[in-house]
Amino acid sequence: MSLRFRVLGSGSDGNATLVEGGGARVLLDAGLGPRQLAERLVSAGVDPSSLDAVFVSHEHGDHARGAAAFAVKWGVPLAGTRGTLLAAGFAKAKLPGFEPVAPGETRTIRRLAVRVVAVPHDAAAPVAFVLSAGASSLGHATDLGHLSRGLVAALRACDAVLVESNYDPAMLRDGPYPWSLKERILGPLGHLSNGDVGRLLESGLSDACRLVVLAHLSRRNNHPELALQAAEEALERGGRRGVRVALAAPEGTGWIAVRASGAAAGQDEGQLRLF
Ligand SMILES: [Zn+2]
Numbered sequence: 001m002s003l004r005f006r007v008l009g010s011g012s013d014g015n016a017t018l019v020e021g022g023g024a025r026v027l028l029d030a031g032l033g034p035r036q037l038a039e040r041l042v043s044a045g046v047d048p049s050s051l052d053a054v055f056v057s058h059e060h061g062d063h064a065r066g067a068a069a070f071a072v073k074w075g076v077p078l079a080g081t082r083g084t085l086l087a088a089g090f091a092k093a094k095l096p097g098f099e100p101v102a103p104g105e106t107r108t109i110r111r112l113a114v115r116v117v118a119v120p121h122d123a124a125a126p127v128a129f130v131l132s133a134g135a136s137s138l139g140h141a142t143d144l145g146h147l148s149r150g151l152v153a154a155l156r157a158c159d160a161v162l163v164e165s166n167y168d169p170a171m172l173r174d175g176p177y178p179w180s181l182k183e184r185i186l187g188p189l190g191h192l193s194n195g196d197v198g199r200l201l202e203s204g205l206s207d208a209c210r211l212v213v214l215a216h217l218s219r220r221n222n223h224p225e226l227a228l229q230a231a232e233e234a235l236e237r238g239g240r241r242g243v244r245v246a247l248a249a250p251e252g253t254g255w256i257a258v259r260a261s262g263a264a265a266g267q268d269e270g271q272l273r274l275f
């Protein structure tokens with residue numbers, strides 16, 4: 001197996017995804033507290049100090065909250081855009097290292113390539129990631145207001161895609177959030193709706209893609225069943241019956257293998273945590 005991943009947290013309580021491949025091990029986002037993050041790594045069988053880097057997508061607390069403290073405690077360097085570095089206050093922390101990365105750039109750790117892709121979101125310099133090892137690749141995109149051309153092109157190359165399916169528009173409109181927050185979420189720099197993800201799934205996936213993980217679901221403005229149904233209907237419309245859809249629970253998933261040539265599947269389907 002060349003690439004596998006495991007969601008450690010998903011949604012507004014905190015996001016983090018562990019990815020292993022090409023002899024390297026990285027974390028994407030660290031939005032949980034450092035102790036909780038370490039506990040979830042240990043329960044995944046991973047020594048926190050063995051991580052090669054923590055890539056931070058943007059400075060919002062649910063993605064960056066635990067990053068600096070975790071990095072300092074376990075001696076793991078952080079990586080992110082300069083905008084994220086400044087906005088998250090990482091420049092003030094005594095980090096064991098900070099690797100600035102820019103959109104369009106690919107950072108390689110041993111044989112794991114991490115490509116950085118700009119995304120439209122209301123943060124300083126937010127990004128998504130495409131990770132490749134051997135012939136298999138994973139696209140990882142949470143927190144974006146719309147499907148930019150650059151991101152769609154990047155995801156089209158992936159064997160597996162983790163993407164946020166944040167809200168159901170009717171639930172958001174009728175829900176308790178103040179209108180200013182609703183406008184922010186609905187706007188082009190907010191979050192993706194179930195319907196937005198549907199458009200990606202209907203026509204934006206590579207023929208090789210066999211797995212989609214829906215992540216960062218809003219507790220208040222979405223139902224797992226609605227997100228899943230929207231995704232499955234979109235795949236049906238696109239004639240993509242071979243693509244499996246899984247939901248990342250707030251507390252994460254089990255290990256998920258991404259196999260080359262599109263043969264992506266849960267390593268242990270029983271471990272794939274559904275709601
Ligand atoms: Zn978020």
Ligand SMILES: [Zn+2]
Nearest residue numbers: 058060121143
């Ligand atoms: Zn955000």
